[in-house]
Each structure stands twice: as C-alpha cells, then as structure tokens.
Amino acid sequence: VESFIEEIKQFIGWTASDAELLASLSPRMQRHLPGLAEQLLASVERHPGARRILCSGAADAAVLRQGILSWARSLFGGFYDESYAQLRLECGSQAARAGFEQRYLLAAMANARAYLVDSVAKEIPSCEQAPGIRAVHRILDLDLNLICHGYLEQSLRHLKLLNAELEQSALELAEASLSKDEFVAHVSHELRSPLNAILGFIRLVLDGLCHSQEEEKQVLRDAQQSAQLLLRIVNDLLDLHRVTANKFALKIQAYPLRQLLDATLPLIAVQAAAKDVQIIDETLDTALPQVSTDEVRFRQVLINVLTNAVKFTDHGAVVVRGFPHADENSFCLEVEDTGIGVPAGQRASVFKKFVRAVGDASHAAARDRADEVQRAGAGLGLHIAKRLVELMDGRIGLESGRRGKGSVIWFTVPLAAKAKTQRRASRRKQPAGASA
C-alpha cells in the first residue's frame, strides 16, 4: 500500500506543502463539513439506484452522514499515510460489496469536490486562494484513486469467486452428464442380454427350428424366464430412479420389528425352498424393539438383502440375526449367508450401481444350469437397499462370514421413541426392559 500511495502522489503532483496547507485550513473548514454531509446524503437519497445503500432506513442514513463527516474531516487531518490510504481502500471495497454503483461513487466525489472548492474560496481571500484550491483538488484526486482502487479490487475478488463457483458447477455438470451417459450405457447393456434370449427363443420356435413340441415348450419357458428377469431389472431401475430423485414418500412410524420380520421372511422362504437353502431366523430367541421406519421400504430393504443372500448361496443356510447397536439409538439386523463370499477388496463396491457379486472358480462349475439366470439381475438390489437404509437414517455394510465363509450384510434401523417401545413390548411375553 505504501508504494502504491507514493506512486499516486507522484502522479497527481502532490507536494509536502499540500499536506501543511490542508492541515492549516482544517479549523476554518469544520463549519462547512456538516453541509457537505447533508448535500451528499441528499443526492444519494434522490437516486433510486443509489438509495439502495440506505435500505434499512434512518439508521443507515445516520451512519452514512457520520461516515461522510469523518471522511471529510480527515481530508484536512494533515496525515496522508498508509493508514489513511487503507481506510479509503476499505471504503471503496465496502461500496462495491454494498452494490453501490461506481457512477454514483464518481458523482458523489465530483459533488464533494465542487462543494469543498467553494468552501475554501469562501474562507481564503481571493488573492491567496490558488494554492489552497490546488491542495483540495490534489487530496480529492488521491482519495478518488484510492477509493476506486478499493472498489475495483473488491469487484475483481467477487468476480474471481463467481468464476470459481461457475467453474466448479460446470465441472459438476460435466461429471453428472458423464455419469448419465454411463448410466444409459449400463441400462442399455443390462436390457439387451435378457432381450437377446427372449427374441432368440421366440424366433427359434417361429422358424420351426425346434425338434419337438416338448423342446418348443422348454425354449418358451426359457424365454419367459428371461422376460421375468427383464421385468425385475425394469422394476429395479424404476426404484433406483425413485430413490435417486427422492420420490419415495416415506411414512416413518413406530413398528414392532417382530411384525416386520414375520411379514417379510416367508416371502423369501419360498425363493430359498426352491434351492437347497434354509432361512434361519435367530431373532426368534430374542426380544425385538419397536423401530422407527417406513414399513414398505424397510421390507424392501430386507427382501433385497435376503434375496441377494439366497441368490449367492447354493447349499446351506441364510441366517437372520438382530442385536442392539453399540453406540447409537438404533437396532442392527444382519443377514449371513454361506454363499460364495466377496473378496475384501470388493466389499465397498457391492453397494454400487450395476455391480454384481462374482463367483470363484469352484462356483463356475455350476454356471451352465439354467437356474443360474435367477442369479442375474441388473446389480441394483443392494444399491437400492443402501439408498433406502440411508434415507431412513440407518447404515448398511458388508463383512465376511462369521466362520470365514460367505458374507454378512448388516443394516441399522433407528429405535422408536422409548415410551412407545415399552408400552408395546409389554404386551409380548418378554419383559419390557429387554427390548429397550
């Protein structure tokens, strides 16, 4: 700032005698200054654009009047150093922040200049006026430079900030459109595989390429199975859209967890029975609390997690467990399978869109069976489960199976308010305290 103020002083032809002259004028100028403040304030009030700076009324007018007055006094203070410059820079910067347009600033400065030149002329005999008037012009030139510089600096800072924000949002938009492209590519890919089987099998029948009626039937059943897979994928895509666009109208209420499980597990038992898989509900041995959740979406999460477990287990059991979560006001449910498991490095990605669990070599032997198709899906079930759990203030995760085999998917659900929990729980045979 110091070199900056020196530069301006040189440029406007400032001399040390100007400072002395202004300081000596100070006592005689004091009586003119309130008039200057009134005149500037009045001109601000007259302009609708400029008046915006006074938006909160009388208080701001008083502050502005006081500000103009002390500024005008300091013009004749005799010290035109760094802190003098700093105040002007700050004044310009404030005007910019307040949205005070530069043309009003320039007009006000011209106004002040004319007023002060007049005042000096009234105080000094006309034969001695010239140096005093010159000094007033120079100090106002100095101020104009400093205030405008402060104003410009602030405007530039603001523009840079806006620019950075724009760049950031352009970047985000580009990313979003990229992931939208990827999404469309994924969806197209996921739909084409089952379509291939459906259209192909139908065409085989229509072209008379089947050897027998029995074979035609089998081929049509294969087509039907693929069509069902296609329907599942389409439903998952719709759910994904709803969960992404936040279009689920969640109805969060207190529900007995027992009731939610009892209403859901039998649906999965049918899927499991079709394979050599048993559903074991270990929560039957414990008291379950009231939970605060959306009934439909909670059951959807449970179904997605359980379906996933059953899908990837060929033999053995899928176990459901529940326990109070350690450090939160929530309850944890876990579903353990004895399936193919997920390598440690891929655990986080299981919950991403379009990621399917992957079998190991030993599992590949089973791949030729037609019921393998049942395992297929768009890889959206766990992603939707994660989004729903998070919408309902819970968390979800995956760990390796407790006995080093298969995997465990756990998720948390908030407990309902305590009073309700105890009242409802006391109706069951377990003591109320056990469920809190």
Added chain:
Amino acid sequence: VKPGGPGVRSASAKPGSSSGSATAKPAGGEGAPGARAVRVAIVEDNPLVAKFFRLALERAGGFEVEAFQDVAALLDRIAAGEISLLLLDITLPHLRWKGRPLDGVELARLARRHCRAHLPIVVATAHAMMGDRERILEASGADDLMEKPIYDAAELVARLRRLLPMAAVSD
C-alpha cells in the same frame, strides 16, 4: 454337446452339398458330412443366451458347440487346434484368469496368442453405444462384432460362416 441329437431334421438344417455320403449317415447327422464339423467355442455370461447360440448353430448344421467358463480349459483346446471359431461376450464378470478377472477383450487377445493359425473371433456384445463397436474391435482384434440382441439364427450362422475357410463351410 453331441452333433445331431434326437429326432427330426429341421427344415433349414441343410446337409452339406459336397456330401456324397449324406444318405448313408444316421438320421440327424447334421454335421458336415465327410468334412469335420466346425467347432465353435462360446464364452457367454448369460446361460440362456449361450443356450440360444448353441441351438441356433446346431440346428443350422455343421457346427459343434461347446460353452466355456474356464479360461484355462478353453486356451488348452485352442492351443491343441480343436477350436475353429470363438464366439464371445465382452462383459464376463464371472471369468477369472490367473486369479484376476478378465473381460472378452482380453480373452480375445489371449486366445489369439494361443493359436498358431488365425482363429476367427466374433464378439457378441450388449455394448451398443456409439463408438463401442470400433473400440471393442480395435482393442480385441476380433474379426467381427454382433450387437445384442442377436435373435436371427440365420444371420448369426451367416456371419460366422463368412469367417470360415471355404472347406469348412458345409453349404
């Protein structure tokens, strides 16, 4: 997979024109008579799609089809000269090679390196966005690419036959 199979010969399964001995073959002998059947290896993630490919090729006649999920077994058969054409998918999440996943693009390159003669490779993929075709053909070195859904058995057969040496083509 045994060539022929039970029962009726389908209308479009044309017996080889070059076959003087066709009538001497047992019923359902659709493999190019007198000539070796074309052995097609299929690597396809969706088992029902694989089944459709197999049916489409077998019914056309002259093809023996085998589906592979085991990369090592496939490469062994290729190295032994027992595979005449490879039909493969690009997205193969279940496939492993030396402990790591691999896709159809890598598998195509790997297969080429295991075959002394030129092995015809056709990619059947559901990647159908702009630029996918060029990108996949370039990266895999495959001879042809078909976009799924592929449901016209006759077209599939025609596309594969185009890549086979004349002697192996049974019609």
